[in-house]
Amino acid sequence: MFKRRDPLSVRQSVWRALWPHGGWGRAALYVKHRLRRLPDTPRKISRGIMVGVFTTFTPFYGLHFFVAAALAVIVRGNVMAALLGTFFGNPLTYVPIAVVSLNLGHFMLGTEMRGEVDENIFGKFFRAGEALFWNSWSAMTGAPVNWTATQIFWNDVFLPYLIGGLVPGVFTGIAAYTICLPLIEAYQRRRRGKLKVKLDEIRRKAAERASAKADLKAEKSAKGEANG
Template identity: 30%
Template sequence: MLFRRRQPQNLASRIRTLVWPRRSYARSFEYFRKRVLRLNATPHAIAAGFAAGVFASFTPLIGFHFVVAFALAYIISGNMAAAALGTVVGNPITFPFIWGLTYEVGQFVLRSDPITGEAPRGLGAALVHMDFASIWAPFVKPMLVGSLPIGLTAGLLGYGLVYSAARSFQKHRARRILARRQPSSAARLGAATAASRGPGEV
């Protein structure tokens, strides 16, 4: 399976690692960055896949972010592994900010009145009873509308950053591989030349 750990984590361990990474946030970010850049694909495919995952993370379609990301990645010729990694942008730490921002933008676009009073308490009851029809208009619809411009902006920004980083990483790796091969090629050429000469030849 893609990116499977040797020792699977339980839910509590995953949440703890997300909130307080074992390696520190800086090292965790560097590890995540390398996983993205080392994917075996073109810079466009990596960047497009990552952008698809970022866009999907801004939608309120919880539980379907992978589906949305993979569908978008397929349409724009993105890498599926990069799309999966891009969905990490949406996590328990960022979701409150994403949901609040998409809701406010959606309310502004739709020119709807803000929800007050009993509605927030009714949200919990609707979720418990799986009554999604009652939360579509007041909550899901504005969040979905708001997620489109915000997700598109974040996706384009992610594409630009990842494309530039992936292209630079791949060029640097190609130069490094070429530098390793040149001395060995020169040594083999020298050995072949020496072997082709006769005993008395200089």
């Protein structure tokens, strides 16, 4: 029922993942619209955005929604805003984020990254996931396990990424909070003002209708007394 009439090819699917229908500008406008309509205080919404943006600097690919939601609960932020905030991380920003986080992490740990970051990071993520799957399978079947790929992934990617992502993640998250808070406050004030104007207009029209009915009733009563 919900299948496409013209299924996308592999190439089209990859391109759609990198460039959504309507472009990233349209996607950003959608996120902006959803954030504005959230029924919560500006501070809670901004805290949610802050932890959502921060989460994109962590190496928990595939789990960013869960991490952002958990952090939103901890800081008493809006969970939906946190989920929307994770869209700061997308195919156009993940590589720069990874490069900055990994290089900074290795610098802080006093280690070196083997190979080009943007060339092998996702390959190491894949190999680590593959090793985890087969080692879990080996544990159930009694076959020998090999954690070499997982150890390389931990030392070369995960730990440096986790440590190095803290500084730019915190900085960018706080910047997002600082920028979003006054904008959301201004939007909500303007929206409350518009709602007040509409409510006053509704009350005015209701009062006019009630007054017109009262005048009509008084006029009919006066005519009845005159005829009597």
